[in-house]
Amino acid sequence: MNKLTLNVYAYWTRSTINYFFDFNKRSVTTIAMEGMRSLEKPKVIFVLGGPGAGKGTQCSKIVERFKFEHLSAGDLLRAERAREGSEYGALIDEYIRNGKIVPVEVTCSLLENAMKKSSNNRFLVDGFPRNQDNLDGWNRQMSDKVDFQFVLFFDCPEDVCVARCLTRGQSGSGRLDDNIESLKKRIETYNNDSMPIIKYFEEMGKVEKIDAKYNADDIFTKVEKIFYKSGFQ
Ligand SMILES: Nc1ncnc2c1ncn2[C@@H]1O[C@H](COP(=O)(O)OP(=O)(O)OP(=O)(O)O)[C@@H](O)[C@H]1O
Numbered sequence: 001m002n003k004l005t006l007n008v009y010a011y012w013t014r015s016t017i018n019y020f021f022d023f024n025k026r027s028v029t030t031i032a033m034e035g036m037r038s039l040e041k042p043k044v045i046f047v048l049g050g051p052g053a054g055k056g057t058q059c060s061k062i063v064e065r066f067k068f069e070h071l072s073a074g075d076l077l078r079a080e081r082a083r084e085g086s087e088y089g090a091l092i093d094e095y096i097r098n099g100k101i102v103p104v105e106v107t108c109s110l111l112e113n114a115m116k117k118s119s120n121n122r123f124l125v126d127g128f129p130r131n132q133d134n135l136d137g138w139n140r141q142m143s144d145k146v147d148f149q150f151v152l153f154f155d156c157p158e159d160v161c162v163a164r165c166l167t168r169g170q171s172g173s174g175r176l177d178d179n180i181e182s183l184k185k186r187i188e189t190y191n192n193d194s195m196p197i198i199k200y201f202e203e204m205g206k207v208e209k210i211d212a213k214y215n216a217d218d219i220f221t222k223v224e225k226i227f228y229k230s231g232f233q
Pocket residue numbers: 049050051052053054055056057058074127164165167168212213214215216217219
């Protein structure tokens with residue numbers, strides 16, 4: 001074997017060893033990261049605010065920008081109500097028409113099932129917890145299983161909320177509760193039952209409050225800042 005052949009052979013051997021070493025190093029790191037991620041509890045942000053405050057609108061933007069999954073308690077309940085054979089359909093219907101809050105056992109199970117089905121590890125839980133029963137049920141069933149971050153609170157004047165919901169109803173939302181009678185009850189429920197829950201989280205220093213009367217893009221600029229500050233990219 002001449003000197004050139006030997007050099008080529010040595011170079012090839014070194015490159016091959018380096019390649020496999022690097023490859024293995026990378027794959028071990030990658031596997032470890034994936035393992036750690038799958039062991040991490042899912043991160044949960046509660047999104048609260050009055051009816052029509054713009055929770056759903058902002059959640060869509062957050063999903064697009066920060067890759068969260070949006071779980072709207074109201075949407076899950078409406079889907080369950082519409083599901084053929086649901087044992088809760090009639091009950092949900094009655095609660096929604098009257099602007100009342102469905103018992104937590106139903107809502108929390110829908111949320112937990114949706115989280116289990118998802119491959120995502122970041123969730124926006126929109127419209128929950130809406131009263132003390134919701135909060136107690138969540139603490140019993142879910143709080144140990146998730147990594148709660150904060151409440152994103154869209155603070156919006158009542159007249160703005162009502163106007164937005166009525167416009168949404170007139171534009172064909174198809175929602176049974178986008179009418180003035182249901183809205184009066186929803187706002188009463190919000191003031192009496194949901195506000196104390198927001199205050200409770202506020203006292204814990206866990207509320208990020210946003211003035212929600214402005215246009216959706218300006219509001220989202222403020223939302224983005226909160227997410228960056230909280231370490232989301
Ligand atoms: N910043 C905004 N300015 C004007 N209209 C808005 C704004 N944000 C949302 N809307 C409109 O107001 C209506 C209610 O918005 P959205 O559904 O996001 O509110 P929500 O808080 O999720 O309501 P709900 O609790 O009743 O489900 C929608 O028709 C939406 O297009």
